[in-house]
Amino acid sequence: MSQSLDAYLLLACGLFAIGTFGFLARRNAIAMLMSVEIMLNAVNLAIVAFGMFIPALAGAGQVIALFVMAVAAAEATVGLAIVIAIYRNRRTPLVDEYASMRE
Amino acid sequence: MELPQTVPFLDWRWDDLIFLVLAGTMLGSALLVVVGRDIIRSGLFMVLAFGALAGLYALMGATLVAAAQVLVYLGAISVLILFAIMLTQSKAGPVRLVFHSQAWAAAIAAIVIGGLLIASVLLTSWPLAAAEPIVQTARDVAALMFGDYVLAFEVISVLLLAAVVGGIFLARRDDIPDPSDPATRIEDGSASRVTGTPGVLGGPARPAEKP
Numbered sequence: 001m002s003q004s005l006d007a008y009l010l011l012a013c014g015l016f017a018i019g020t021f022g023f024l025a026r027r028n029a030i031a032m033l034m035s036v037e038i039m040l041n042a043v044n045l046a047i048v049a050f051g052m053f054i055p056a057l058a059g060a061g062q063v064i065a066l067f068v069m070a071v072a073a074a075e076a077t078v079g080l081a082i083v084i085a086i087y088r089n090r091r092t093p094l095v096d097e098y099a100s101m102r103e
Numbered sequence: 104m105e106l107p108q109t110v111p112f113l114d115w116r117w118d119d120l121i122f123l124v125l126a127g128t129m130l131g132s133a134l135l136v137v138v139g140r141d142i143i144r145s146g147l148f149m150v151l152a153f154g155a156l157a158g159l160y161a162l163m164g165a166t167l168v169a170a171a172q173v174l175v176y177l178g179a180i181s182v183l184i185l186f187a188i189m190l191t192q193s194k195a196g197p198v199r200l201v202f203h204s205q206a207w208a209a210a211i212a213a214i215v216i217g218g219l220l221i222a223s224v225l226l227t228s229w230p231l232a233a234a235e236p237i238v239q240t241a242r243d244v245a246a247l248m249f250g251d252y253v254l255a256f257e258v259i260s261v262l263l264l265a266a267v268v269g270g271i272f273l274a275r276r277d278d279i280p281d282p283s284d285p286a287t288r289i290e291d292g293s294a295s296r297v298t299g300t301p302g303v304l305g306g307p308a309r310p311a312e313k314p
Binding site: 005006007008010011014015018019024025027028029038044045048049053054055058060062066071072074077082083084085087093096 | 187274
């Protein structure tokens with residue numbers, strides 16, 4: 001039952017929806033970055049599931065998932081550095097108080 | 104001791120039970136990351152969600168990805184995020200509002216996106232999919248990574264280098280005066296900020312203050 005492509009893909013869909021909600025709804029910039037990480041993990045789960053269940057892809061799914069992890073690590077580094085740089089000027093991590101950026 | 108073939112009293116396979124436990128843990132803790140009020144708890148639940156995801160990778164048979172998930176996400180990214188949380192905690196106490204005022208629109212958007220994705224998965228029949236996961240050893244994955252995908256591998260390494268340099272550049276403080284720099288060492292201290300060279304390493308030019 002559970003060891004099928006559909007089960008893993010449905011799980012990835014649910015995780016992606018949760019991450020989407022967090023990215024759109026949270027006020028804290030770091031919580032938004034955590035939601036982005038959740039969305040990247042959902043996509044990674046889908047990629048690995050395709051790679052494991054489809055014979056034509058034999059192993060390519062795992063390689064691409066490892067690349068996605070490396071890009072996610074780079075994104076987390078730069079994103080958190082930007083958040084800390086803004087926090088140093090503004091003294092708040094809440095994105096809706098960064099109103100001067102749109103003027 | 105020999106385990107029975109199926110779970111006692113439930114007549115499930117062990118795989119199914121482990122899958123359900125890991126999937127429930129992952130979705131539940133991801134939900135708590137998103138809706139939790141305390142951001143430190145959100146960070147710790149994110150560690151739990153990533154750990155459950157590593158378990159799912161291992162259950163699927165993708166052992167190399169499971170190991171990399173533990174190393175990269177549980178080991179590196181979680182620690183980085185927890186450090187960033189500690190650096191940006193304000194002393195004024197917990198924030199009253201966790202969500203934007205338009206959180207209901209975000210909820211609708213998330214439910215619509217999730218529904219569309221789930222519907223598209225359920226309505227598609229995957230004709231090439233096998234019934235069981237295909238076993239691929241780490242040797243196969245490594246041969247592929249350093250064979251067909253070696254160019255992408257090199258590009259990734261350059262990207263990581265660029266990210267490290269960019270992270271250091273963005274997060275460094277540039278208001279610490281360098282005592283060995285003659286441009287910022289002024290006798291009376293009044294004109295030190297005016298004559299300071301803008302950004303020793305090509306950083307952003309400081310606005311010159313009027314003394």
